[in-house]
Amino acid sequence: MSQSLNYAFIGCGMMGHEHLRNLALIEGSNITAILEPDAAMRASAAKLAPKAHFATDLDAMLARSDIDAWVITTPNYQHADQLKQLFAQSQRPILVEKPACTDPADILALHTLAAKHPSPVWVAMEYRYMPPIAALRAQVAGHALGAVTMLTIREHRFPFLEKVNDWNRFNRNSGGTLVEKCCHFFDLMRLLLHDEAVRVYASGGIDVNHLDERYDGETPDILDNAYVIVDFASGKRAMLELCMFAEGSRYQEEISVVGSAAKVECQIPGPGRFWPTATLGPAPIPQITLSPRHPQGPQLQEIPVDETLLAAGDHNGSTYYQHVGFRHAILEGSPVEVSMNDGLRAVALGMAAQASIEQGCAMRMTDDGFSFVAA
Numbered sequence: 453m454s455q456s457l458n459y460a461f462i463g464c465g466m467m468g469h470e471h472l473r474n475l476a477l478i479e480g481s482n483i484t485a486i487l488e489p490d491a492a493m494r495a496s497a498a499k500l501a502p503k504a505h506f507a508t509d510l511d512a513m514l515a516r517s518d519i520d521a522w523v524i525t526t527p528n529y530q531h532a533d534q535l536k537q538l539f540a541q542s543q544r545p546i547l548v549e550k551p552a553c554t555d556p557a558d559i560l561a562l563h564t565l566a567a568k569h570p571s572p573v574w575v576a577m578e579y580r581y582m583p584p585i586a587a588l589r590a591q592v593a594g595h596a597l598g599a600v601t602m603l604t605i606r607e608h609r610f611p612f613l614e615k616v617n618d619w620n621r622f623n624r625n626s627g628g629t630l631v632e633k634c635c636h637f638f639d640l641m642r643l644l645l646h647d648e649a650v651r652v653y654a655s656g657g658i659d660v661n662h663l664d665e666r667y668d669g670e671t672p673d674i675l676d677n678a679y680v681i682v683d684f685a686s687g688k689r690a691m692l693e694l695c696m697f698a699e700g701s702r703y704q705e706e707i708s709v710v711g712s713a714a715k716v717e718c719q720i721p722g723p724g725r726f727w728p729t730a731t732l733g734p735a736p737i738p739q740i741t742l743s744p745r746h747p748q749g750p751q752l753q754e755i756p757v758d759e760t761l762l763a764a765g766d767h768n769g770s771t772y773y774q775h776v777g778f779r780h781a782i783l784e785g786s787p788v789e790v791s792m793n794d795g796l797r798a799v800a801l802g803m804a805a806q807a808s809i810e811q812g813c814a815m816r817m818t819d820d821g822f823s824f825v826a827a
């Protein structure tokens with residue numbers, strides 16, 4: 453019988469539901485409390501977590517004695533304040549959805565508070581755990597590539613989905629597209645290159661999506677396409693190409709890492725629920741290709757994702773693997789794999805990229821990696 457852990461959710465919308473479905477696959481996971489102001493989300497969350505108590509505010513949640521770990525899945529702009537309240541009033545482990553914050557002024561404070569927290573604090577950057585990305589990481593960690601020099605991440609996907617109260621339509625709520633979703637990719641850059649960024653240059657715009665939408669008369673201001681170039685301390689370089697009106701693609705993410713001896717690529721499809729199986733047949737399977745220079749000859753390998761995990765979310769099984777890691781960190785003291793330091797550095801890179809576009813110049817990261825100035 454597995455040791456049981458009682459989770460409490462702060463916010464339980466689309467991503468909260470994905471966390472609930474994945475925790476349901478991990479024996480010993482109980483959902484004891486959920487704070488969710490939206491009635492429709494409460495109703496559907498109750499079907500996934502029938503034993504959960506629905507609280508009316510965070511103070512009432514904090515008064516409960518049946519919570520072993522917190523999961524924050526509220527809109528981005530709320531994370532920093534909710535984290536600060538948990539740091540002040542609870543000693544329990546915390547898993548917070550990315551981005552950890554949306555205001556540069558919160559970065560150092562959260563870093564300090566997380567470092568003092570007596571139990572694991574984990575930022576949900578689960579792209580690391582997608583099986584094809586895990587396979588890519590293994591290749592990069594091996595010797596096949598030689599000296600790694602270049603990393604390119606291309607994401608060609610569907611536009612931002614509709615969210616509760618449309619919070620994701622404005623930079624002030626999400627932190628901006630390059631913070632909101634692309635912090636995942638800046639995290640991958642740091643992880644794959646084992647290095648820290650020193651300079652960021654970006655070009656981006658709002659050219660296709662959301663232009664006809666109005667919210668209380670206001671037009672969304674979120675980027676729908678961008679290029680970002682990141683220079684790393686050792687001289688390695690990375691590039692992100694983001695396009696959010698390209699869901700016709702076979703693969704959503706295409707990542708390549710090139711070294712002196714070989715290149716490795718991985719190709720990852722988007723959420724299976726968006727693939728038109730009726731006309732195109734089964735959804736594409738993730739794949740990884742190793743292409744040595746000598747002797748030439750690309751070696752392609754399919755990396756299928758377990759069907760149960762695919763059905764539990766939109767992220768190729770990664771939310772499941774992340775929760776397994778979080779559980780081990782809580783129960784066995786294994787290391788936190790995505791720390792607040794990682795989460796905040798990825799956010800700072802996204803903020804630097806947003807600032808680069810707004811100011812029309814490159815940004816130099818400061819030595820601590822948490823802020824930036826015009827280069």
Ligand SMILES: NC(=O)c1ccc[n+]([C@@H]2O[C@H](COP(=O)([O-])OP(=O)(O)OC[C@H]3O[C@@H](n4cnc5c(N)ncnc54)[C@H](O)[C@@H]3O)[C@@H](O)[C@H]2O)c1
Pocket residue numbers: 462463464465466467468487488489490493525526527528530549550551576577578615616617632767
């Ligand atoms: N890791 C990933 O790949 C990934 C993917 C999608 C979303 N996310 C993140 O998950 C978070 C939630 O996004 P989503 O897509 O689920 O949005 P959503 O709008 O579907 O869900 C947010 C939920 O929070 C609730 N909420 C709002 N204010 C609240 C409050 N004060 N207290 C408690 N609940 C509150 C809303 O009613 C809503 O149900 C965001 O931070 C987003 O960036 C991460």
